[in-house]
Structure formats: C-alpha cells, structure tokens
Amino acid sequence: MSDDHLIEHRLSQEELLHGNFLHAFRDTVRLPNQSLATREYVVHPGAVMVIPMLETPDGLRLVLERQYRYPVGQVMIEFPAGKLDPGEDPFLCAQRELMEETGYTARQWVRAGVLHPVIAYSTEVIEIWFAKDLTLGERQLDSEEFLDVFTATPAELMAWCRDGQVTDAKTLTGALWLQNVLAGDWPLTWQTLP
Template sequence: MSEPDTSFETRDAAGDAHEAAVDDMRETVEAFTYDGDRSRLDHFSGAPEERDLVLGDDDPRDAALAERPVTEDVAWTGKIFNVDRLRVQLPDGRLAIRDVVRHPGAVAIVALTEDGRICLVRQYRTALGRVTVEIPAGKLTPGEDPLECANRELLEETGMSAEKCAFLTTIATSDGFTDELIHVYMATGLTFTRSDPDADEFINVDLVPLEELVDAVLDGRIEDAKTVVGALICDAIMHRLTPEDPEE
C-alpha cells in the first residue's frame, strides 16, 4: 500500500510560515517607523534660543534627548565595517530600531608643499561610480595611534614623508548612521620617496595650488566631505596667520 502524498501539506505549511514571517516583518517595520504618519506624536522641538554656543551633552536639556540602548546585535560583518542593529528606548518610552555602521575610524591628511600646493589623490570610488579627487586618507587599524596612521597613509598613498604632522580636527562623517570618526592632520616639510599603496588601491597623485582647491570646494565641484573640511580649515588657518591689512 502506497504512502499518502504529504507534499501538498508540506508546501502549505511552508507557505503559511512564510506568510507569517512576512506579516511579522511588516508589523515590526510599522512599529518602528516614525517617518510617515505623525498624528500620534505629541512632542515638539524646543523654541529657538539666541545664546552662546553650547556643545552636545553640555546643556542640561540634552539629558531629555537621550536614547537608551536596550539590545544590540551584529546584523552584518564586513571587511571594513560591521552593521549593528540596536533596539533603543526613545525619550518618551517607545522603542525604535537603529541600524548603525560600526567603523574603526580613519585619518585624513592636508599635505602642503613649501610653495603652497596641496597633495591630492585621484581614485576610482565604486560607490559613486567615478573618480574622485580627495586628500589622502586611510583606515585606522585597531589600537593604532592616529598620528602614526596619518604618517603611514601619507607615505603609502603619495610617497610623501612629512617633517611635521599636526592635528587639525576630528569629524563625524555621517553620525545619522555610523560612528566613524576621521582625524584630520596637516603635514608640512614634505619630501618624496616612494609610494606603497594597498594591493587593491590604484591612485594618481596631484599637487595643486591650495586656492584652486578652496575655489572648487566653494563652488561645489569637490564633494568629498573630508576634503571639503580639510581645505576650508587650511584656508581659514592661512587667513588667520596672515590677516588682511584693513587699509587695503
């Protein structure tokens, strides 16, 4: 006597499980998405205040803005960064989902020659599908000192060694979704030896007048964030060191 055919029952059970999973996903998305219907929200931004600059977490009111992590799980592990999914408690007690790119951090170098030219690298960026013009930069290895990383990356990408390398600032590249910080340095007293880029890095190097780079930043032709910041800081420093004569 032949066995009863249970293939349809198996497929039906699998289909039901799939539909249940999809429904659960939709409910999760609806529960943790607040960018659509705002009719249920009863909180408002504070009225604008004229005041001196107060940095984040230094204002007593900031405590009421904090989100409290409830759980954090690694959703994806990559070569350069990980993506973690956090469930956080909002200030009003509701829960929300935050996907965060965890990055070890990086450095960027404003390398200036004695005659006022800035060192730029030309590199194809797959994410944008084109070549970009940027200041040299690179990822920190875990535990690496940013200053040592700056000198290493400058030499590897451009073949330049710096007599002096001074810290300028640190920028959060896109703090809406990543904890990446880029530490920006200024390198001077440059001498050229030999570059040593990574196996998957193909780079051309330019030395262009700083004022041309600043002009390109100001009229929107340079989009790379670290390069925009580096160029404008460098330009501001130059103007502060050599203030214009008010009689001119």
C-alpha cells in the same frame, strides 16, 4: 545644561553584518518620550586624513589624490586618508598613509581636530592632520589601491569645492580647516620630527 531630554537608550542589539571592514547593527532604543524605535548603524574602525602642504618656488601647493570610489561610482578628488589598523596610533597612521599613498614624508606635523562624516548611520571618526616640510620618496600602494597623486593651489581647491568638483566630506572639511589656518583664524602648533 543637561542633555537627558535628547538621549536614546539601547534596549537590544542585533548584528546585521560582520565584514572584513565594517560591522553593522540594528538596535532597539527607547526614545526620550518613552516610545521605541530602531537604529541601524555601521561600526567603523576610525581613520585619518592628511592635509599635505608643499612649499614650491611658486608658492604653496597641496598634495591631493584622484581615486575611484566604488559606492558612488566616480573618481573623487580627496586629501590622502586611510583607516586605522586595530590598535594603531592615529599619528603613526597619518604618517603611514601619507607615505604609502603619495610617497611623501613630512618633518612637521600637527593634529588639527576630528570630524564625524556620517553621524546618522556610522561611528566613523576621522582625525585631521596637517603635514609640511615634505620630502618625496617612493609610494607603497596596497595591491588593491589605484590612485593618481597631483598638486593644486589652495585657490584651485577652494574653487573645486565651490563648483561641486570636490564633494567628499572629509576633503570639504579639510578645505575649511585649511582656509581658516591660512587666514590665521585657526592657529596650529606644529611639531618637528627629529
């Protein structure tokens, strides 16, 4: 089945912003019906999100963060995540972000999939990683990073998603993955680090 009847073709491009982190453009495109339109979007370097699963004597707990997010002006509950550095391997980024933000390292990892959090105006892609067999060490936060690390049960996280306490798109997607993994509906093939 062809998608040709849906595809837009770029005719010109104007750079709007070239910041330290984001790069914004306005393109003129030809629509499938041959009309012209503009598309404004942000080029993003990509990111990872980690779903850290901590086995405790009381059962499974998830490692989460509370962090103030300036654009929305509120403290958000999130899974650990971070952007890719230029040329960085996503798996190495996942390991780095987990350790830097939470202090945890993991012996078992699996890449679950990807998500596009804001397809209407950004190229951002976030890789979803699961981590378990966790060991706590020292956090190494960036100088401009302030966040609280805490744990919660899967049931607590699902209730917060349901009740609107968790509204972060990547964390909601992570909760969907987690729910299906725990139910046995979306099996994962774990890799153990040496």
